[in-house]
Amino acid sequence: MATANVTIANPPKKDNSILRFAIPIIIGLIIYFLPPPTGVEVEAWHLLAVFVATIVGIIAKPLPMGAVAIIGILMSSFVLPGSNKEALGTALSGFGNGTIWLIVMAFFISRGFIKTRLGERIAYLFMAKLGKKTLGLSYGLIATDLVMSPAIPSNTARGGGIIYPVLRSIAGAYGSEPDDGTAGKIGSFLVKASFQGLVITSAMFLTAMAANPLAASLAADNAGVEITWGGWALAALVPGVISLLFVPWLLYKMNPPEIKETPEAAAIARKKLAEMGSVKPSEWMMLAVFVLLIVFWVFGKQLGGIDGTTAAVLGLALLLITRVLTWDDVLKERGAWDTLVWFAALVMMASQLNSLGLIPWFGDQMGTLVSGAGWVVAFLVLSLAYFYSHYLFASNTAHVSAMYAAFLVVAIAAGAPAMLTALVLAFFSNLFSSMTHYGTGPAPVFFGSGYVEMSDWWKSGFIISVVNIVIWVGIGGLWWKVLGLW
Amino acid sequence: MATANVTIANPPKKDNSILRFAIPIIIGLIIYFLPPPTGVEVEAWHLLAVFVATIVGIIAKPLPMGAVAIIGILMSSFVLPGSNKEALGTALSGFGNGTIWLIVMAFFISRGFIKTRLGERIAYLFMAKLGKKTLGLSYGLIATDLVMSPAIPSNTARGGGIIYPVLRSIAGAYGSEPDDGTAGKIGSFLVKASFQGLVITSAMFLTAMAANPLAASLAADNAGVEITWGGWALAALVPGVISLLFVPWLLYKMNPPEIKETPEAAAIARKKLAEMGSVKPSEWMMLAVFVLLIVFWVFGKQLGGIDGTTAAVLGLALLLITRVLTWDDVLKERGAWDTLVWFAALVMMASQLNSLGLIPWFGDQMGTLVSGAGWVVAFLVLSLAYFYSHYLFASNTAHVSAMYAAFLVVAIAAGAPAMLTALVLAFFSNLFSSMTHYGTGPAPVFFGSGYVEMSDWWKSGFIISVVNIVIWVGIGGLWWKVLGLW
Numbered sequence: 001m002a003t004a005n006v007t008i009a010n011p012p013k014k015d016n017s018i019l020r021f022a023i024p025i026i027i028g029l030i031i032y033f034l035p036p037p038t039g040v041e042v043e044a045w046h047l048l049a050v051f052v053a054t055i056v057g058i059i060a061k062p063l064p065m066g067a068v069a070i071i072g073i074l075m076s077s078f079v080l081p082g083s084n085k086e087a088l089g090t091a092l093s094g095f096g097n098g099t100i101w102l103i104v105m106a107f108f109i110s111r112g113f114i115k116t117r118l119g120e121r122i123a124y125l126f127m128a129k130l131g132k133k134t135l136g137l138s139y140g141l142i143a144t145d146l147v148m149s150p151a152i153p154s155n156t157a158r159g160g161g162i163i164y165p166v167l168r169s170i171a172g173a174y175g176s177e178p179d180d181g182t183a184g185k186i187g188s189f190l191v192k193a194s195f196q197g198l199v200i201t202s203a204m205f206l207t208a209m210a211a212n213p214l215a216a217s218l219a220a221d222n223a224g225v226e227i228t229w230g231g232w233a234l235a236a237l238v239p240g241v242i243s244l245l246f247v248p249w250l251l252y253k254m255n256p257p258e259i260k261e262t263p264e265a266a267a268i269a270r271k272k273l274a275e276m277g278s279v280k281p282s283e284w285m286m287l288a289v290f291v292l293l294i295v296f297w298v299f300g301k302q303l304g305g306i307d308g309t310t311a312a313v314l315g316l317a318l319l320l321i322t323r324v325l326t327w328d329d330v331l332k333e334r335g336a337w338d339t340l341v342w343f344a345a346l347v348m349m350a351s352q353l354n355s356l357g358l359i360p361w362f363g364d365q366m367g368t369l370v371s372g373a374g375w376v377v378a379f380l381v382l383s384l385a386y387f388y389s390h391y392l393f394a395s396n397t398a399h400v401s402a403m404y405a406a407f408l409v410v411a412i413a414a415g416a417p418a419m420l421t422a423l424v425l426a427f428f429s430n431l432f433s434s435m436t437h438y439g440t441g442p443a444p445v446f447f448g449s450g451y452v453e454m455s456d457w458w459k460s461g462f463i464i465s466v467v468n469i470v471i472w473v474g475i476g477g478l479w480w481k482v483l484g485l486w
Numbered sequence: 487m488a489t490a491n492v493t494i495a496n497p498p499k500k501d502n503s504i505l506r507f508a509i510p511i512i513i514g515l516i517i518y519f520l521p522p523p524t525g526v527e528v529e530a531w532h533l534l535a536v537f538v539a540t541i542v543g544i545i546a547k548p549l550p551m552g553a554v555a556i557i558g559i560l561m562s563s564f565v566l567p568g569s570n571k572e573a574l575g576t577a578l579s580g581f582g583n584g585t586i587w588l589i590v591m592a593f594f595i596s597r598g599f600i601k602t603r604l605g606e607r608i609a610y611l612f613m614a615k616l617g618k619k620t621l622g623l624s625y626g627l628i629a630t631d632l633v634m635s636p637a638i639p640s641n642t643a644r645g646g647g648i649i650y651p652v653l654r655s656i657a658g659a660y661g662s663e664p665d666d667g668t669a670g671k672i673g674s675f676l677v678k679a680s681f682q683g684l685v686i687t688s689a690m691f692l693t694a695m696a697a698n699p700l701a702a703s704l705a706a707d708n709a710g711v712e713i714t715w716g717g718w719a720l721a722a723l724v725p726g727v728i729s730l731l732f733v734p735w736l737l738y739k740m741n742p743p744e745i746k747e748t749p750e751a752a753a754i755a756r757k758k759l760a761e762m763g764s765v766k767p768s769e770w771m772m773l774a775v776f777v778l779l780i781v782f783w784v785f786g787k788q789l790g791g792i793d794g795t796t797a798a799v800l801g802l803a804l805l806l807i808t809r810v811l812t813w814d815d816v817l818k819e820r821g822a823w824d825t826l827v828w829f830a831a832l833v834m835m836a837s838q839l840n841s842l843g844l845i846p847w848f849g850d851q852m853g854t855l856v857s858g859a860g861w862v863v864a865f866l867v868l869s870l871a872y873f874y875s876h877y878l879f880a881s882n883t884a885h886v887s888a889m890y891a892a893f894l895v896v897a898i899a900a901g902a903p904a905m906l907t908a909l910v911l912a913f914f915s916n917l918f919s920s921m922t923h924y925g926t927g928p929a930p931v932f933f934g935s936g937y938v939e940m941s942d943w944w945k946s947g948f949i950i951s952v953v954n955i956v957i958w959v960g961i962g963g964l965w966w967k968v969l970g971l972w
Binding site: 073094097 | 580806
């Protein structure tokens with residue numbers, strides 16, 4: 001009977017898996033064998049086929065993203081110009097990209113927050129200060145997230161590794177459990193507020209989410225727009241802070257938690273802090289490296305022109321020398337190696353499509369097409385289409401790599417200011433995660449807690465999406481005008 | 487008292503650690519502040535300081551090799567030409583090197599031999615055929631090692647992961663234990679023969695040991711000598727096979743095991759094979775990928791000019807698509823990521839030292855110095871010095887990165903044929919591991935078994951070193967003459 005069960009359980013999964021493999025291959029082959037449009041080189045067209053097949057593969061997911069990226073690198077080595085050895089050399093060139101190593105280094109460094117328990121300590125410090133009321137408690141969790149977001153590029157690690165465990169223990173302490181009708185006491189509000197906070201903090205720093213530097217390098221490659229670490233943070237500062245203050249309050253008003261006063265939470269936090277004892281040398285070192293990183297990322301130009309990636313390498317070296325992290329911690333940091341591989345593949349393809357002339361050609365074509373309409377309309381239609389198409393995506397990276405460059409190029413062709421569009425699409429690449437329970441890494445973690453009903457998650461997610469768009473485009477647009485960015 | 491113990495136990499270690507940190511830094515600083523010799527650019531000289539400090543760091547080991555490499559990359563970003571951003575770009579360029587990815591891919595693929603248990607099955611197959619006598623048993627273990635060596639670049643994984651566990655269970659089955667006076671029954675012979683076999687198989691293929699491609703790329707960068715996968719294997723074929731046949735027989739004669747007939751071993755092997763059942767689909771797939779790799783590595787040029795690294799990427803992609811390996815297996819393969827980092831740092835420095843003119847300058851200087859002596863004398867003195875200096879090294883990689891390029895350049899300056907010297911030094915980079923119980927990754931594994939006395943290990947190791955030198959330089963030299971390599 002066990003055999004029969006297996007037989008019954010397997011076929012649908014297998015069929016599905018074959019389809020997942022077939023779709024990217026078929027789409028790639030169709031593009032490959034279509035004649036390239038006039039003005040496009042055959043090599044560029046063939047690389048486009050590989051690129052589209054890779055993106056569709058990342059979305060259809062016959063294999064994890066990194067494995068799809070390996071296949072993409074392999075296929076690129078067959079279609080790029082030159083001998084196979086030369087083409088493979090080009091296909092591997094992404095691995096030497098400085099922006100990629102910025103994020104890989106940040107992954108390594110972020111391990112220190114969890115290993116030294118500095119992240120946990122920061123959470124309890126904010127809780128002890130802000131945690132007397134439920135709304136304050138949510139701000140405390142978000143403040144913890146915000147403080148660490150510049151140096152933890154995995155929002156899944158930040159959310160799942162630091163914020164959620166603390167949140168869960170508080171909700172439990174207040175007798176709010178997911179499945180016995182007590183979710184509404186406090187748990188469901190804290191889950192929604194923390195998750196929406198995470199979506200916003202991810203948008204606030206170049207290094208707060210793994211696909212942010214991907215957006216930045218696509219902007220540099222395709223639109224000649226350089227978004228520095230400091231430039232990103234400054235542009236996001238005003239809309240980010242307003243969103244972080246307004247969104248939890250709105251969630252609180254929309255669906256008030258039953259428990260509104262939480263004096264015990266502050267007491268719990270103080271007790272936890274007492275248990276943790278005084279700050280350990282490893283935590284001080286972690287804090288010092290963190291401050292050093294932020295200083296170099298903000299003032300690198302003034303401080304002898306130190307590059308952001310160099311600062312991150314320096315930060316990791318200091319953590320290794322002081323033994324806050326071991327080399328084995330680095331080798332075990334799978335998220336970093338995973339990011340290295342998919343990021344290198346995507347950046348290489350995007351950069352080659354550009355240097356083989358496909359992106360400039362596409363921009364010219366679109367420019368001719370959209371030259372009639374005013375840029376404001378084109379900009380709004382494109383950016384909203386970019387935002388709401390995230391209902392169809394299960395990953396920020398997949399969405400950014402599939403659509404960011406094309407939407408940016410088209411909007412610029414329609415006359416939209418390049419920096420404005422690059423920033424709005426980059427911020428949207430995070431904010432669009434507010435809507436579903438599968439749209440970004442931490443969403444399944446928070447939704448999976450069971451505190452929030454699906455209908456509530458989607459409804460509040462949609463409302464917050466509108467609020468964020470208004471704040472970031474409206475107030476943000478004014479702020480960037482003041483900064484002279486457009 | 488516990489506190490007192492800790493206090494007593496710590497200081498020596500701490501002092502030692504400070505010294506380990508201080509030595510590379512001081513040596514680096516001394517070189518950095520010395521005036522560069524006439525004809526050497528300041529930037530090349532400063533990079534030499536970083537390079538020497540990194541090599542000394544890899545030897546002194548204040549931190550694991552990968553961590554030292556990270557610091558080396560950081561320092562390079564401060565001394566290489568251009569802005570910090572440009573210099574860091576150069577410092578990261580090693581990560582896009584095709585040879586490095588050949589070895590990283592081979593690390594991933596080799597996991598399949600262990601995961602599918604194909605390696606174990608091959609060991610039992612050889613044992614069932616050859617295992618009726620003790621000497622035959624040792625040949626069976628060596629044959630297993632040889633068959634897998636082209637696709638398992640970690641000799642530690644090959645020795646510690648596949649050969650040693652099988653060896654240990656046979657010795658145990660024959661009542662030969664390390665510590666009760668029964669080591670001489672069969673265990674001590676099998677340990678010595680397998681270890682020496684491992685040293686020789688490592689020398690036989692470009693992909694049989696992690697530092698082999700490092701030697702090959704140093705030869706390409708510094709002497710313009712291209713050693714292909716097939717070229718390496720062909721050159722090593724005759725001396726390698728002779729060594730593999732002669733060395734176990736010599737060890738057997740020098741110190742005969744008490745048990746000489748082992749009919750039960752063949753029976754055990756057949757029993758194990760029966761237990762394993764028929765070959766699983768995943769093993770067939772692994773075998774197919776392995777054969778495909780060898781075919782492409784040997785006949786890549788004829789098969790549409792497919793590069794060796796491309797073939798390895800293809801092999802990994804096939805294993806991922808057929809789910810023989812999961813993407814998580816790849817991310818967990820720490821040896822691969824470790825190799826990626828140290829290899830990228832060393833290759834980058836060596837290549838930059840060359841392009842900044844230091845290596846050519848060094849060659850010119852040495853050429854003038856040694857122009858009097860005949861090349862045969864210079865070649866022999868240099869290669870023997872290279873070989874026996876391994877008494878001072880605890881890693882093949884450290885030795886290759888410290889000495890290979892310099893010794894090669896000097897020998898060529900003295901008039902030695904470039905390809906001959908490059909090959910001999912490359913083969914020696916493996917064969918010199920025969921001598922000590924710490925000179926290569928698997929040595930501590932086999933020595934640590936306790937079957938072999940230190941004096942026996944060193945004595946037999948020295949004798950085998952002489953035998954290997956005679957076979958590889960003497961018979962090898964004739965073979966390479968026949969091949970027209972010099």
